Amino acid sequence: MVKGVLERGEIFGEMALLGETRRSEVAQVVEEGTTLYPVNIEMMQDLMKDNQEFTLRIYKMIGVKLKKMERRIENLVFKDVRARLEDFINELADEKGEKGASDEVVVRHYFTHKNIANLIGTSRQTVTTLLNEFREEGLLDFDRRSFTLLKGSL
Numbered sequence: 001m002v003k004g005v006l007e008r009g010e011i012f013g014e015m016a017l018l019g020e021t022r023r024s025e026v027a028q029v030v031e032e033g034t035t036l037y038p039v040n041i042e043m044m045q046d047l048m049k050d051n052q053e054f055t056l057r058i059y060k061m062i063g064v065k066l067k068k069m070e071r072r073i074e075n076l077v078f079k080d081v082r083a084r085l086e087d088f089i090n091e092l093a094d095e096k097g098e099k100g101a102s103d104e105v106v107v108r109h110y111f112t113h114k115n116i117a118n119l120i121g122t123s124r125q126t127v128t129t130l131l132n133e134f135r136e137e138g139l140l141d142f143d144r145r146s147f148t149l150l151k152g153s154l
Helices: 014-018 041-050 052-078 081-096 113-120 124-136
Strands: 105-108 140-143 146-149
Touching: 014 041, 014 052, 041 052, 052 081, 052 113, 081 105, 081 113, 081 124, 081 146, 113 124, 124 140
Parallel strands: none
Antiparallel strands: 105 146, 140 146
């Protein structure tokens, strides 16, 4: 199960700061040219001791990640696939969207339909079918690297 996709400057493995001693997850690079900077727990704790602002940012980031995960679990339990895909696209638009002509919002991304399916708990075929339905309904246009929300949101 894909739990998240990280962007430049984000960290993973932060649960070690809260006492987690065993990792149950793996990370996979999806873009060439990605550089990872390993930091062990002792180094991180030293950085946090010396910089209160950094510490607050780390704990805020952990809180945001936990809220996102909680929202995804709620979506999986209480929403149908169409609603989960709408939420995914709208969240992406909120985080990365750029205003286009009139009410349009353009979201540049690198997700395949399979990546999206893994993130929202469905099949690639279902994602493709729903995206085509959104297009036919005049809500969304898309290509391999972007979504254009034609009315600002789904």
